[in-house]
Amino acid sequence: MNQVNQKPNFANDVVTIQPVKGLVPLNLREVWQYRELVYFLIWRDLKVRYKQSVLGALWAILQPFMTMIVFTIFFGNFAKIPSDGIPYPIFSYTATVPWAFFAAALSISARSMLTSGNMISKIYFPRIIVPLASVLANLVDFAIAFALLIVMMFYYHIIPTIQMVWLPLFLLLAMVIAMGVGLWFSALFVMYRDMGYVMGFVPTLWMYISPVVYPSSMVPAKWRLIYSLNPMTGVIEGFRWALLGTSVSVTPMMFAVSSIIALVIFISGLYFFRRMERIFTDML
């Protein structure tokens, strides 16, 4: 056939459309090709979030800060929950910062496929970008809340040690968990409309099985490994260990268990999402 007047980029750009059987390939290369869309969706979320509120970034501080005050009064002062020898306010705030990030990322990404239904039913792009962008957009709120944590550390004269270099790793772990659970939930949300009820209580329950208001050392030693099956245990105790130097009760084994569980949730979430995304447009 005549190939003379062809633009060179046509030839290597053939897309094949056919039903996929069995395990759906993750196709992460394609997600990379669409990285600018990830950037623009995050940018949109942030623009809209801060444009619509007068207080803007203050909300990012207010929520964890008020939470910390309430926790300190009721759990720290009245219930006298131990805090591994650290002042209770900073003990709970150090946990609240990653927890608030995780809870917000989870609830926004879980609903993300529904809220983007219009886009998804009209244009093709790797669907995974939608929950991914909603998790990443919450990093800004995290950074703002984290800045307050630094201020509090000064106030309580807590000098961070070299352990602090491990902090990004624990943040990454929180992102992996939020993304993994977000992938599961966002796919289930499209399939079952009563997932809203589930999302109404799961974050609260999850917070109480995580060491946010109490230390892991309160859990009997023989149960601690099972306790760390909740991967947020690893994240929160990791934050405390890296910033405050508490490590009385937490063993490397617990971190390992949390990390493995996080990866299992994440990878299974990826495959489940890929499997389900093929029928999203039929359901939306």
Place this chain on the structure above:
Amino acid sequence: MDNNKVVSVNNIGKKYKIFNEINRYQTLREKIVDVVKSPYRTLINPTGSKTFWALRNITFDVERGRVLGIIGKNGAGKSTLLKILSRVVEPTEGRAEIRGRVGSLLEVGTGFHPELTGRENIYLNGAILGMKRAEIDRKFDEIVAFSEIEEFLDTPVKRYSSGMYMRLAFSVSAHLEPEILIVDEVLAVGDAEFQKKCLGKMSDVAGAGRTVLFVSHNMSAVLRLTQECIILEHGKMIKRAPSQEAVDWYLSHDYEQGGERVWRADEIPTSAMPFRPIAMRVRNAGGVVTDSLRSVEPITVEFEYQLESLITGLRVGIYLATTRGDFVFTSFDTDEPDRFDLYSDRKPGHYISRCKIPADVLNEGRYVLGTNASVFRSKSYFSDQNAIIINVNPSGAPGMQWSESRQGVIRPRFDWEIVKK
């Protein structure tokens, strides 16, 4: 794949489940109850629903630079085919190959955020359509110029008029420069000028050696813009022919007879919910349902439908067009502001919207009645531009003493006065 074929569709089929309104969405609670109660049945046929093929055994190729029309009634599978080709919907069987970027004018304004400014939405929408940032930077001035919204570039689009909004949205889509352009029914939306712009852009695209797939009910546009057409009916491709031949065949075969159109469940898109069209009928002056009408007598058009839940701002209306696709008029049941206020919330129930076309309006000939149910600027629930074909008999109309055919689609009886000075 042959290098000159940009679209190659091979035995594509798409099977859908038919949901009734009640189990449209399953809840997790029901699923758990079902699995506990009857694990076997639940796992074999999870929703207990029937299935149907929206599209089956579709095979065709399109060569580079061709404009292919796709025609067929509502529910024939046209939109499903386009959705498969734009990768929004996965086919159940078969295989298609696409060479190059697919752009679509049915995505106009997708992802626009009302709170963001025109400038911001250009970047956002461009990225959603698959443009790189550098590419948007390069085309930015051109997009703005084409949309004619320069002064409002930094105003949130929620303050735009619908015309400005459409122009901006179209402008971004039009500058995507896809190798394959998909156009679906854009001619049904927007004002005349906007439609002209769409058609102009389509011609440009085709002229630049790109490929266009054009779905429309507007037969004059199909004839003007396409060289070849495929005809879909009930999910099957029944004909591929040069456009003139295909349009003639379609017009002579594809209308419901007898002045009544009843919509079957599988002809109603799920997007129509909670609006459910039931039937459309044309009655003569004596109240008889028929497609043979007289120019000198009033014609009653009624549209029967069910609302499953309340719709705010709904308007239900009719289109009348010639068989060549040129519109004669559009009219909605809430065109009168008083009635619009009265029916601002239309409650669930069974309705008939009835419209009386007065005597002495239509000239002799064949006309196509269509219908549309929508909320202005918000959602189009249901639209069928080819619901019923009617024949208008001119006997008794003005000027019948001369046996000539009159120019024009209307044949009004005007007040003439002859004054001798």
